[in-house]
Amino acid sequence: MxxxxxxxxxxxxxxHPKKDQQIPILHYQGQTFRLISVFGAAQEEDAKAFWRDLTDNRGKACVLLEEPDRYSVWGKVRLDQLAGDSADPQATSDATTPSFIQASLLLLQAVYIDIEDLLGARQAGSFQKEIEGVFQKGQFPQAGTPDAVHQLLTVDPLASLQVPPWEEHHLNMLLQELYRIGKQHFGNASFTGRVMDVLQDMPSGDRNQFVAWLKQSPTGKVWQA
Structure with missing residues (x-):
């Protein structure tokens, strides 16, 4: 668009009509758009490819916003529709299921454990601080303090009664930054295969759904390599 x-x-x-959080809304020429996904400054091509797929292949009314430190894709939404929480889920940013958040947390924890086991406690501490920065930049709910981040890194999400109320754009940002930081620590992308094995702990139905979502997500190809 x-x-x-x-x-x-x-x-x-x-x-948000059902959650204790704020939803970013972009206004352009009398139209309103809701955040779908965020990309880093170096991911211009990925952002444009994702935006074109939504507009050309899926017929969504979307805008691509260029900023100095990031790119973001926004889907058209009516505010009255949003108030009733009945907006098209593919044109908005709601995470599809809690199991997707659980899977993303499993990947996060697997990278953290890998770094601690293979590179030592100092590198693991550095990783935690970098992830804190990601959560702050992306305004992730329930991840605003070092204690909250430590809990996300250490408490089994499959055993937890409640997962943080993250939306799809949060998951996309987490996975793209997790890949970038992991590659920075290990020097290459070989860690992704080891990390993806952790998804075997999930029920097969949830795992298959998440992997299918990952394949169509803007950051999925780096995890599927």
Whole structure:
């Protein structure tokens, strides 16, 4: 639909109708858009490919926002629709199921454990601080303090009664940053195969759903390599 610059738009937020969190809303020429996915500054091609897939192949009304430190894709939504929480799920940013959040946390914990086992406690501490920065930048709910992050890194998400209320754009950002940071620590991407093995701990139905989602997500190809 459009590729826009930050000065072209206004970004505000509204209260989620069912969760204790704010939803970013982009305003452009009387139209409103909800955040779907966020990409790093070096991921221009990935962002454009994801945006084109939504607009050309899936017929979604989306905009691509170019900013100095990131790219983001936004799907058109009516605010009255949003208030009723009945917006098209493919054009909004709701995470599909809690099991996707559990799977993403399993991958996060597997990278953390791998770094601690193979590279030592100092590197693991550095990794935790980098992940804290990712959570702060992405405004992840229930991940705003070092204690909360430590809990996310150490408590089995499959045994937890409640997972954080993250949305799809949070998962995309976490997985792209987790890959980048892991590659930085290990020097290559060979860690992804070891890490993906942790998904065997999930029920097969949940695992298959997550892997299918991962294949179509903007960051999935690096984890599937």
């Amino acid at each position: 459009f590729i826009l610059k930050r000065q072209d738009v206004e970004i505000t937020s509204v209260q």
